[in-house]
Amino acid sequence: KQEVTQIPAALSVPEGENLVLNCSFTDSAIYNLQWFRQDPGKGLTSLLLIQSSQREQTSGRLNASLDKSSGRSTLYIAASQPGDSATYLCAVRTSSNTGKLIFGQGTTLQVKP
Amino acid sequence: ETGVTQSPTHLIKTRGQQVTLRCSSQSGHNTVSWYQQALGQGPQFIFQYYREEENGRGNFPPRFSGLQFPNYSSELNVNALELDDSALYLCASSKPGLEQETQYFGPGTRLLVL
Numbered sequence: 001k002q003e004v005t006q007i008p009a010a011l012s013v014p015e016g017e018n019l020v021l022n023c024s025f026t027d028s029a030i031y032n033l034q035w036f037r038q039d040p041g042k043g044l045t046s047l048l049l050i051q052s053s054q055r056e057q058t059s060g061r062l063n064a065s066l067d068k069s070s071g072r073s074t075l076y077i078a079a080s081q082p083g084d085s086a087t088y089l090c091a092v093r094t095s096s097n098t099g100k101l102i103f104g105q106g107t108t109l110q111v112k113p
Numbered sequence: 114e115t116g117v118t119q120s121p122t123h124l125i126k127t128r129g130q131q132v133t134l135r136c137s138s139q140s141g142h143n144t145v146s147w148y149q150q151a152l153g154q155g156p157q158f159i160f161q162y163y164r165e166e167e168n169g170r171g172n173f174p175p176r177f178s179g180l181q182f183p184n185y186s187s188e189l190n191v192n193a194l195e196l197d198d199s200a201l202y203l204c205a206s207s208k209p210g211l212e213q214e215t216q217y218f219g220p221g222t223r224l225l226v227l
Binding site for chain 2: 004032034036041042043044045046049089091093097098099100101102103104105106
């Protein structure tokens with residue numbers, strides 16, 4: 001059974017700091033991995049999607065890496081800003097036949113001005 | 114914005130009642146998934162519909178049921194509501210092959226069962 005874990009559950013950093021969010025999964029047989037952002041009481045916004053054959057994806061200040069063999073992904077945020085404060089969720093898709101995503105519990109990030 | 118809309122935004126029901134939640138997919142997307150997100154938790158997969166047929170189901174009892182219509186909009190129905198059904202319900206749409214099959218989430222419906 002695939003399980004996804006995110007550590008830490010919460011993180012507080014000063015503005016401008018570079019930071020890394022961690023995601024681990026128990027079964028390396030994944031189809032893809034996706035990082036989402038969720039603002040309080042809101043839906044999810046897709047940030048980056050990494051196919052199983054890829055090692056990383058970049059969008060602006062965000063860079064996500066994937067190491068299937070070790071069951072890990074990281075989301076790197078450069079030069080953090082107060083507007084980056086949100087909960088970040090990673091999700092694993094295990095099959096091409098269904099779009100079922102298995103989510104971690106998320107890391108709540110606070111960036112202080 | 115993702116182009117996925119959900120209604121209503123908030124809903125209060127009492128235990129034992131039935132509820133219907135609605136989702137309008139992004140244009141051109143023929144796949145919709147429903148998730149339940151309890152407070153402080155990650156979303157849990159309920160089921161997915163592809164071209165009006167159920168295509169995968171999570172660990173939810175049969176009182177959770179769904180429909181997808183020819184225009185690809187969707188409904189989630191929950192019968193015999195329980196207190197633990199209180200959660201944010203999210204729908205997500207996608208079209209296989211388009212933009213690496215990214216799933217686009219709606220803003221959610223927050224359900225409170227008293």
